[in-house]
Amino acid sequence: MNHVIKLAIALPVFIAILISMGNAFQENSEDKFVTEAAAGNNLMLIKMLKKGTSVNSKNYEGQTALISAALKDKTDTLNLLISRGADLNQRGKQARTALMWAEIAGNLGSVQSLLTHGADLNQKDRNNQTALMFAAQRGNLAMVEILLQSGADPLARDMNCATSYDMAIKKGFQKVSKVISTFETSTQSSLDDDNNPTDVSL
Secondary structure, three states: OOHHHHHHHHHHHHHHHHHHHHHHHHHHHHHHHHHHHHHOOOHHHHHHHHHOOOOOEEEEEOOOOOHHHHHHHOOOHHHHHHHHOOOOOOOHHOOOHHHHHHHOOOOOHHHHHHHOOOOOOOOOOOOOOOOHHHHHHOHHHHHHHHHHHHOOOOOOOOOOOOOOOHHHHOOOOHHHHHHHHHHHHHHHHHHHHHHHHOOOOO
């Protein structure tokens, strides 16, 4: 009888330990998955995916494998993750997407890959800043042009009501501000046309 009582007391403790070990394993596997993505270790990623690791796993910092690959400009890894169903617009630290982090790192290849696969280039982070705004603040003309040509909104405003044009001007990037200004005018004209359609009725 005593053995039964002791077993009844010990069993919940044992189960709790197993659950704790399982959670620790899951956390470690998610961290490892993100780390392997940053290293571009595609074979390991495929192996882990086959074992059930989620393609949208986040590490202890809140970063995803897709974001880590974008930060390191591992385009092959980026494409692998996307082909396995990675969420293009999943947010990591500071509510930023893989596209935002790729732009911040200046990784043109990753930006192009993400745009090709349909990443939302007008997503905003916790400060209401977009990928275009990051490019404008860094004076990255090539990045600004690609984002604008892909449909980035030059009229978007951050939490301080500043546009990407305002940010480029503040930093003294004249060429960048000129390109953005051209797209601003075009975008505003389109909006005006939409709001004031021509009456063609007789």
